[in-house]
Amino acid sequence: MKVSDCMADDVRIIGPERSLQEAAQAMAEIDAGVLPVAEGDRLVGVITDRDIAIRAVARGLPPTTEIGKVMSAEVRYCFSDDDSEDVLENMGDIQVRRLPVLNRDKRLVGIVSITDLAAQGEAMLAGEALGAIGQPSALHSQSL
Known part of the structure; x- marks a missing residue:
């Protein structure tokens, strides 16, 4: 299955000059983290x-x-035509639960979560990825 088959394509974006309060309000409106x-x-x-x-x-x-000033500037992403199994393996390796989805012109076209992939028939692989994500690691320090 391709990522485009299960990603959310109604992605809301925000500019880096916007405030944390605006970001939190937007997250609350769309019920996303x-x-x-x-x-x-x-x-x-x-x-x-x-x-x-x-x-x-x-x-x-x-x-x-x-x-x-506080965003994660290292952007990890996948492509809309990537295979979902490969994306799940990558999510486990880089320990993330969600990835922006780009087309081959590197334009944002969606976002995919481990839950999206699990709901589309990749539950076993999603479980393995989630196990890897949950391992202690220095990959994602919250320190700036």
């Missing part, structure tokens, strides 16, 4: 609810702080 961050048509990062909690709130930063 992640927003891709873009400058123009270029993906420059992602902001997660965890980024807001650990990198901002825990440090006492105000809600007016720009997203660009």
Whole structure:
């Protein structure tokens, strides 16, 4: 199965100059824990609810702080025509639960979660990936 068969294609993006409060409000509106961050048509990062909690709130930063100051700037992604099994294996390797989905022109076309992939028949592989994601690792430090 291809990623395009199970990804969410109604992705909301936000700019790095927008505030943490705006990001949190957008996440609440769409009931999601992640927003891709873009400058123009270029993906420059992602902001997660965890980024807001650990990198901002825990440090006492105000809600007016720009997203660009706390977002995860290392963008991991997959392509819409990638095979879902390969993407799940990659998610386990890089220990992420969600990935922005790009077309081959590197334009954002969606977002895929481990849950999306599991719901489309990849439950066993999703379980293996989730097991790898849950392992202690220094891959994703919340320190800036």
